[in-house]
Amino acid sequence: MSMPATGSHAAARSRPADRVFAASALIAGVVILTALAAVAVFLIAQSIPALIADPATLPTPSTSFWEYVAPLAFGTVWAAALALIMALPVSIGIALFISHYAPRRVSQTLGYVIDLLAAVPSVVFGLWGIKVLAPFVQPFYAWLVDNLGWIPLFAAPVSGTGRTILTVAIVLAVMILPIITAVCREVFLQTPVLHEEAALALGATRWEMIRVAVLPAGMPGIISASMLGLGRALGETMVVAMVLSPALVISFVLTGSANPPTIAGNIALNFPEAHGIGVNALIATGLILFVITLLVNSAARVLINRRKAFSGAN
């Protein structure tokens, strides 16, 4: 812009281009809020019949709507958390390799490959999950159950097909890897060079430099990246519907046949044949997913704001 660098906001003359830009930015902001509000209103309005209905008429007869939705909510959070636990360390490793270890050419190629992974549609991941991954991991699950069955996570009996929540979490982890890696890489590249050089000048090795300079500065970014990944994992539908062997239970077992379903996967499976109050019940579970996502994101915001002060990034 050709605006003079000096002069306060009040003094700046407002030009047509300025006003057009301000207006379009405002419209963009309003549109996204309206869309969100419209979705929320739809979810709430359509959920009410299921919330006040006789619980015996729900798709799976229960004593209350909350009993029906509890395994779904649990499965959603459990699968996404497992995926994040697996994906986050790997992502940070890849991002650090690209930003601080790899030669320039390698890091560029690797970056492209990771981005390519993000472009694979989830239905393809789903097919890979049932056709390749599940049969491949089943013998490992059988071994885990035989030898480590005393750990509640691997309680017997083992699934005969390998289509368990752990398999789903592995596929989800591969799916959220690219987004977390991409964000972390950008954040690590933004580390103040002065901090890095100061650490090195004090005799830090490269790992120590990363630990004292890069990671603390990148912490808010790492949290944001995790939340983006978690958001995708929470809402992922196709993979869960295709790969998971669901049953309406709350169970921490990773290798069994009865796995808690996820909300999105359950809607995808049961909506086509749903009728009457069943449709409302499914939409009501969607409302719960909406609330869970909102809570997770708010928690992340709080965490980021708290960390900012100590990160040295500001």
Next chain:
Amino acid sequence: MLDPVTSVRLRALMAVAAVSTLLLTSCAANEMYQPDTSSDLSGEINGSGASSQGSASDVWIAAFQTAHPAVTINYSPDGSGAGRKAFASGGVAYAGSDSALSTSELSSNFAACSPGTKAIDLPVYISPIAVIFNIEGVSALNLDAATLARIFKGELTRWDDPAIAALNPGEALPAAPITAVHRSDDSGTTTNFTDYLAQVAPEVWDAPANDSFPYLTGEAAQGTSGVVEAVTNGRNTIGYADASRAGGLGVAALKVGDTFVRYTATAAARVVAESPVESGRAANDLAIALDRTTTNPSHYPLVLVSYLIVCQQYADPATGALVKAYALFVASTQGQALAATSAGAAPLSPDLSARVSAVIETIR
């Protein structure tokens, strides 16, 4: 995978090929559906409903549209429940459904029908359901309903259980856990499978027939292809699926009377033909009360019957004429033969086909 357009074209081509083969080879002209070439049928109707009828519907529509070029029929396989709902609200001219209209659905109004008239159920698609298995070293398996129910209920957990061994003398059943695979989505296949178990083995299977699998045991998979996939890729698995999709998997023989019966299209059609029409319905409503407790070994009682749901009298006579012509074709020998070759359905027995056609003639 083929994209939808290509696959529709392919199916249409296949249907045309099948029709021409039929025209060339079958000379039972008295039973053939004769399209009235001078007819001025034209227009468009939409249907929606059961996915079980989906592939049969594709060839029926392709063949019907070849005979009547001015007619367009669209069928969207959204599921039985969705189809019945869309039909009741007048969104579509006919519905395909794996279960007949319930009495409460019949008591409400149907928007597409003339005021005061009701909808009727026409059985047009019979598909045997196969009990498929993939057990190491086992190629043939005999089961009775009670044992099958105990397996799917999770009461029998190992293949070498004496209860299973007693039915399969001489077969080396492995000392391995059973993985029973059921549908994770709501499905007419599950309804008919659980109905069979509830009718024949009520002392074990204490849950009523239902779209969704009633117990929390076993493994679940999405859709027919998901179940077939899980049974194929898993170890020592058993599941149930449309017989046409069993592929190279082992198929269990079910005990009927004192004999173990493997499914055949004729045996499946026979149990439908000899079951009574449900009582307490309008005269033209052919909802069938399947008698799965039959002890006649020429019957295979684990079948799925899918219906066309149409109005007795349409508010719009033009729609009525189109639906009538299409339904007549579907119920004809030719339509049933098409479904048999393309979708592995069991053709309606001649008796039942004639009865359905007689009802269709009364559609206005």
